[in-house]
Amino acid sequence: MAFLIVGSIGAFVGICSVLYCLWQWKCGSWLCRSNSSVQPTVANDAIAPPPLRSFSLRHNSLRRLSRQRSGSSSSKQAEKTQSFSFSELADASNNFSIENRIGSGSFGVVYRGKLRDGREVAIKRGENDSLEKKAKKFQEKETAFESELALLSRLHHKHLVGLIGFCQENDERLLVYEYMTNGSLHDHLHNTNNIEKGSSELNSWKMRIKIGLDAARGIHYLHNYAVPPIIHRDIKSSNILLDANWTARVSDFGLSLMGPESDQQFMSTTAVGTVGYIDPEYYVLNVLTPKSDVYGLGVVLLELLTGRKAVFRNREDRTGPMGVVEYAGPRISTGDLQSVLDTRVGVPEIHEVEAVELMAYTAMNCVNLEGKERPNMTNIVANLEKALTLCENSHASLSSTTISLPSD
Ligand SMILES: *[C@@H]1O[C@H](CO)[C@@H](O)[C@H](O)[C@H]1NC(C)=O
Ligand SMILES: *[C@@H]1O[C@H](CO)[C@@H](O)[C@H](O)[C@H]1NC(C)=O
Ligand SMILES: *[C@@H]1O[C@H](CO)[C@@H](O)[C@H](O)[C@H]1NC(C)=O
Numbered sequence: 001m002a003f004l005i006v007g008s009i010g011a012f013v014g015i016c017s018v019l020y021c022l023w024q025w026k027c028g029s030w031l032c033r034s035n036s037s038v039q040p041t042v043a044n045d046a047i048a049p050p051p052l053r054s055f056s057l058r059h060n061s062l063r064r065l066s067r068q069r070s071g072s073s074s075s076k077q078a079e080k081t082q083s084f085s086f087s088e089l090a091d092a093s094n095n096f097s098i099e100n101r102i103g104s105g106s107f108g109v110v111y112r113g114k115l116r117d118g119r120e121v122a123i124k125r126g127e128n129d130s131l132e133k134k135a136k137k138f139q140e141k142e143t144a145f146e147s148e149l150a151l152l153s154r155l156h157h158k159h160l161v162g163l164i165g166f167c168q169e170n171d172e173r174l175l176v177y178e179y180m181t182n183g184s185l186h187d188h189l190h191n192t193n194n195i196e197k198g199s200s201e202l203n204s205w206k207m208r209i210k211i212g213l214d215a216a217r218g219i220h221y222l223h224n225y226a227v228p229p230i231i232h233r234d235i236k237s238s239n240i241l242l243d244a245n246w247t248a249r250v251s252d253f254g255l256s257l258m259g260p261e262s263d264q265q266f267m268s269t270t271a272v273g274t275v276g277y278i279d280p281e282y283y284v285l286n287v288l289t290p291k292s293d294v295y296g297l298g299v300v301l302l303e304l305l306t307g308r309k310a311v312f313r314n315r316e317d318r319t320g321p322m323g324v325v326e327y328a329g330p331r332i333s334t335g336d337l338q339s340v341l342d343t344r345v346g347v348p349e350i351h352e353v354e355a356v357e358l359m360a361y362t363a364m365n366c367v368n369l370e371g372k373e374r375p376n377m378t379n380i381v382a383n384l385e386k387a388l389t390l391c392e393n394s395h396a397s398l399s400s401t402t403i404s405l406p407s408d
């Protein structure tokens with residue numbers, strides 16, 4: 001009896017200590033990692049590599065999360081690509097009138113339109129001058145065009161702008177997208193008309209971080225869950241659109257598939273990518289990897305932080321055009337993040353400081369000259385999720401009202 005009691009106590013203590021050790025080890029490493037990771041600028045060493053490694057290591061939980069996310073999004077039934085007639089789309093967009101024109105993207109001009117069933121859409125119409133070239137290419141691989149479009153229209157994700165359908169008539173090539181009520185991030189950040197009226201929504205650090213996170217999730221999905229994986233190639237603030245709920249969505253993905261530019265051809269032209277956002281490694285070596293999108297996103301994050309365009313003219317010292325990376329990079333890495341933050345948003349409150357630093361730190365890692373030194377989308381989503389949590393948590397008591405975003 002005594003043996004039994006002593007034995008079971010011993011076993012119990014043993015198990016407890018093993019569990020305790022495990023717990024210590026797990027929690028300890030979590031704490032350590034999160035501490036070292038969120039204090040880059042405090043340590044006066046914003047872009048030192050060690051914290052990055054710790055970021056990347058700790059996210060098994062994230063993988064689980066993203067699986068859940070992708071699960072839920074892919075469970076939405078895949079809609080069929082709709083094929084529209086040209087006249088239908090002409091009607092919808094008031095004969096492609098100037099008033100309906102809402103912008104121009106890769107390969108064409110975008111019009112706002114309303115389909116007969118009442119749905120609001122954005123219609124992209126292939127540009128005139130490139131049409132002949134395109135038509136030739138298309139004849140070679142007409143079926144590829146359709147199957148690729150079918151593929152794109154099957155991508156449903158809350159942070160991607162959905163492709164609803166297309167039109168293919170004679171030389172006309174049109175694509176029909178969901179309409180994003182609140183326009184592009186670029187316009188909100190840089191269009192001077194918007195600063196006073198529309199963009200007050202964007203004038204909080206929490207919102208800026210959320211937009212960065214939304215966009216990162218969209219790209220993460222393209223890289224990791226689209227089959228085959230898609231490299232966007234042209235991540236920039238004008239390709240990040242805001243829907244009626246101010247949720248950011250990535251648009252214009254996969255279009256490189258349908259352009260005349262393919263393989264070497266687009267290397268020699270300047271068509272793919274946008275000045276200020278092109279991954280320098282891609283530019284120099286012509287090797288396209290998912291890390292090129294990471295670079296583009298890094299630039300977008302810096303735009304969100306500084307409110308500057310990817311390439312801008314520095315009014316203060318009247319030098320030539322300057323990239324936001326060259327502008328913000330050195331200051332952030334010397335711990336002078338405050339001096340580059342967008343003054344429209346104001347100085348981050350105490351509980352936001354860490355979050356903003358984490359976003360800046362992530363951005364700086366994204367724009368690393370060497371692709372392999374940049375984090376992958378999984379790491380980035382993890383960092384921005386953490387930043388958003390930091391913003392929300394200490395805010396909780398004050399902002400239970402502001403957390404729910406306007407929706408209707
Ligand atoms: C982590 O930070 C907390 C406060 O933020 C501090 O109490 C704790 O000692 C830190 N842990 C380590 C390992 O630095
Ligand atoms: C992202 O990088 C981490 C290491 O930093 C790695 O463990 C993980 O597998 C990568 N994820 C993807 C999807 O490549
Ligand atoms: C569009 O143009 C056609 C002729 O090209 C015309 O019959 C039609 O009324 C126009 N529709 C609108 C909405 O302007």
Ligand SMILES: *[C@@H]1O[C@H](CO)[C@@H](O)[C@H](O)[C@H]1NC(C)=O
Pocket residue numbers: 128129
């Ligand atoms: C488009 O091409 C047609 C003929 O190919 C030409 O008549 C028309 O002027 C062009 N439009 C523009 C805007 O260049």
Ligand SMILES: *[C@@H]1O[C@H](CO)[C@@H](O)[C@H](O)[C@H]1NC(C)=O
Pocket residue numbers: 181182183198243244245246406407408
């Ligand atoms: C953005 O969306 C809200 C509704 O969610 C709407 O009231 C507002 O007018 C929109 N802003 C712009 C600039 O379209």
Ligand SMILES: *[C@@H]1O[C@H](CO)[C@@H](O)[C@H](O)[C@H]1NC(C)=O
Pocket residue numbers: 243244245407408
């Ligand atoms: C906005 O959010 C509401 C509820 O949260 C949802 O029903 C609606 O579909 C959303 N709208 C868009 C355009 O995502």
